[in-house]
Amino acid sequence: MARSSKILSGADVPARREETSLRHRPEPQNGLIYDLDWxxxxxxxxxxxxxxxTRGQPVVLRAAVLLEAWSDIEVLQHATWLGPLLVASLLRQEGLAAHHLACIHLGAKSIPRERRRARNRGDRLADAFAKLLGTSRVTVNARRQSGQVLGIDGAKRGFRFPVWQLDKDGRPFEALPALHAMLGNSAWAVYRFLVSRHGALDGRTGLQALQQGDDAAVLAAAEGMARGDFD
Structure with a gap:
């Protein structure tokens, strides 16, 4: 229970290694049973x-999103049961009964699987982001390739589209194409620039400066970083 509370609070808790037994599991791990790159x-x-x-969302809605995310991300190879327990712990912390999980499961089962899940996770993430923009997944991917939106490559699990790249009007920040161009068209470089603090921005992150409408300072800081200037 204490470990669950730490995980839900966002504390840095290393993944628990499954107990090793010569009787129950081969050592080293068998590549036919375990994904060695996991x-x-x-x-x-x-x-x-x-x-x-999801902080700030209604608790039951947040629980449903977290439960789906646990299944979607496939956090642990052989402990999928832990996700529902963590979500149940969240509901208890918020003063709600863990029995809400049964309602969430029943509600999900009432929707055909093909409507709940696209063929791969990348398509689902792009579809969700497309809904926010009022456009299609194809358009989102085209904008990602041109640097108009930020899509983070998750290797085997498709692209993620951070919601915070949208301004108060729900549109991607206008500076994104220029940032991609300045930082070598690397989405990860743009991401790191936006979430890091910079002396050139008076200690603000790139994202905070964009949210405050300081596009010129953001682009100047990115240009300096591209030149190798130190903050």
Whole structure:
């Protein structure tokens, strides 16, 4: 229970290694049973990001999103049961009964699977972001390729589109294409620039400066970074 509370609070909790037994599991891990490239810490960090992004949402809605994200991200190879327990712990912390999970499961089962899930996770993420923009997944991917929107490559799990790249009117920040061009058309470089603090921006992150309408300063800071200037 204490470990669950730490995970839900966003604390840095390393993924628990499954107990090893010569009787129950071969050592080293068998590649036919375990994905040897599985990075549980990275996947848990991705679920933590969803946990942070959903703060402020109605509790039951947040629980449904987190439960779906746990299944979608596939955080642990052989402990899928832990996700519902974490979400139940969240509901208890918020003073709601864990029995809400049964309602969430029943509601999800009432929707045909083909409507709930696209063929791959990348399509689902692009579809969700497209709805925010009032456009199509094809258009979102075209804008990602041209640098008009920020799409973070999740390797085997498709592209993620951070919601915070939208301004108060729900449109992608106008500076994004220029940022991509200045930073070598690398989405990860743009992401790191936006979430990091910069001396050239008076200690603000690139994102904070964009949210305050300071596009010129943001582009000047990105240009300096591209030249190798130190903040």
């Amino acid at each position: 990075n549980a810490e990275e996947r848990l960090a991705e679920w933590h990001a969803v946990l942070a992004e």
